[in-house]
Amino acid sequence: LNQPPLTIAICGLGTVAQGVLALLKRNESLITQRAGRPIQVAAVASRTARPEVDLLGAEFSTDVRSVIEKPEVDLVLELIGGETLADELVRDALLRGKHVVTANKAIIAHHGDDYLELARARNLAFAFESAVAGGIPVIGALTRGLAANQINWIAGIINGTSNYILSEMADNGQSFAAALKQAQELGYAEADPTFDVGGIDAAHKLTILAALAFGMSMNFDAVYTEGIEALGGDDIEYARQLGYRIRHLGIARRSERGVELRVHPTLIPQQQLLASVDGVMNAVMFNSDAAGDTLYYGAGAGAGPTASAVVADLIDIAAGGAQRGVVAGQSPTVDVIPVEQTQSGFYLNIPSLDQPGVFARAATILSDHGISIDAVIQKEHPAQPDTEHAWVPIVILTHPVSEGVMNDAMAQLQAMPEVVDTIKRIRVEHFG
């Protein structure tokens, strides 16, 4: 503990940065003990006015570039958010020989290969435990805890906003719009919720997990991404009747042909642990060759949990752990499998005229494509019996089939004259 401190500069002074400062202060002695030396904040920079927070004696500046130029700074903690300036800061800091810690999943998912390469070449740490699943140490699980394992697949609830909305829709019968509004009022969703409910945020995180699990490049553009906006309360209710819950999952699966990367709503059996993860909580499951299934659960956002992960990185770097176990980008030959070539079961919600023989014709189309039916819900009475064209939902659960085959079958189903509106489909996964 008589070693020189790890000297850090913090760029950004929003919620997470304030959480980091508060945590470094509250648990100072414990953190010093675990790091083997003190962690000293030399400088804090924020483009906006300084809030009334304890900077632990650090200099304050509104010039975020200036702090990374300081020779005494060993490590830059990038917490300004956004993409362009954050990307420049991370590159600059690494080029100047500083370790970098960041919570910015967007820039990692886009440029993480560059950062890791810059860091490797200089024997620097580039650490980002807080970028995925907040306070849950899933990066550590991949890089250390499961380091001896080949990862077979990843399935994660990695966007708390979407999970909160789905939980509210299922448990309290709210519509998507009402649940989203409530999430916004509670601070769980942004004013512009597109990144969360559209699946982009989850795709950023899945990109990072897959790179670490499979040694592949950060391949955000190859992630098939679908959000939860189109889900109706009826889908959630039918799923329940069939023994499933709908969760918004990030899924990455390795096979001999490459790696599947997809983010979409998914029916999972009610009795699976992932189905019990409610509200804003996150959970990530890894299936690996030696450890089997392991699952990690906790808060995926918020100042405290995010600061917990950021300071874990600081402690690790202070104690000498530079980029240990990070294999991202080291297996450049890994291919991404197009989503059309992936397999899953499907839930189909087919709005049809209430006429005889419709179900039989739909079943024939599926059968002609070699798709077998697992379960069916057929309402006896039309959903809107008073309208001119009374229709009923035909709900079908299929066994696993390649998505390309299902696309062909869907086109024929949709073209049936009795089908009155767009067919909804949701993938089904059983995970082993």
Add this chain to the structure above:
Amino acid sequence: LNQPPLTIAICGLGTVAQGVLALLKRNESLITQRAGRPIQVAAVASRTARPEVDLLGAEFSTDVRSVIEKPEVDLVLELIGGETLADELVRDALLRGKHVVTANKAIIAHHGDDYLELARARNLAFAFESAVAGGIPVIGALTRGLAANQINWIAGIINGTSNYILSEMADNGQSFAAALKQAQELGYAEADPTFDVGGIDAAHKLTILAALAFGMSMNFDAVYTEGIEALGGDDIEYARQLGYRIRHLGIARRSERGVELRVHPTLIPQQQLLASVDGVMNAVMFNSDAAGDTLYYGAGAGAGPTASAVVADLIDIAAGGAQRGVVAGQSPTVDVIPVEQTQSGFYLNIPSLDQPGVFARAATILSDHGISIDAVIQKEHPAQPDTEHAWVPIVILTHPVSEGVMNDAMAQLQAMPEVVDTIKRIRVEHFG
């Protein structure tokens, strides 16, 4: 990767050691990449005859002491099990300047303070990820992932045998004896199941988790330990009716007065994630000041999961991580709170004669002790209506109360002339 290998000796050649050898072989290139250098097995020793397994070119000996004397050995992997010889080997190896990895929770729970002290003084690693919760990296979560946090409490399903038996009793209506027999047939329970169903194994693991979480000494003797042998199918059914499941938990909770350490059957609300952990699986939940609640789930035993954790330790040590973040024994002033001074809710199953006024008298005894009742199940009809002394179970759930007060109340309840048999009580926890 041109660095010299980490050279190891393996003492023991049972299931886990064979799993380690198989894993080192199967994932050799990945392990070398993550460790930054090869892991080479120089010697394997076992007191019994050599089984037909690939020793990866290592020398074999039946003299387990001889292999730790080899000067080229950097690390001794202790997997012989048992206590006396294993303890001697670990001490000897550390005294000779070898790193030590072990899966032996019993010797760590009893002598871990000594081992860590010997290792610290010599700047050696003493690592034991596999000793708690098998393939789930919970030691890593405490020492790395949550390193910035004060841990408030731990609650864990850390004995797969007990959890399997409780799951079978609840889901398939089996008796304790029948479920135990089935567990033995499936290889989930030993011929002598005392350590598992009596709670000793869980107490070993809780000792280790608490030492890492709270910086306290390994304090096995201070753990209050109760097994699952006395649980009846009726208790599990009444718990279900009240909205709870019974799980065998290890619980450690920090307060200003010290740390509670207890292992016992516990009613937990059905909707909590821990209640959904079924079969032989393990799960550990930590509540900490920054990250909040995090939970870690997976297989707690078996050759593959245990080998996963053992090899994770080997990789970590090969990469230079000697005893990072381990604070066990560094806060010697932590007191253990006697179980009489701990608080919890209680489930009481009071077998009583079916006479008027019995429930009122029992309720008065509780009330006189300041114990308030949360819920009651009172059967209208006797459980055994044809016997001479027809009796009914009075099932009461109480709000939290100190255990000492409950002990006094229990003595008075038991002394009621209408109570025909021993009252069963099970603690109730809600975890926040």
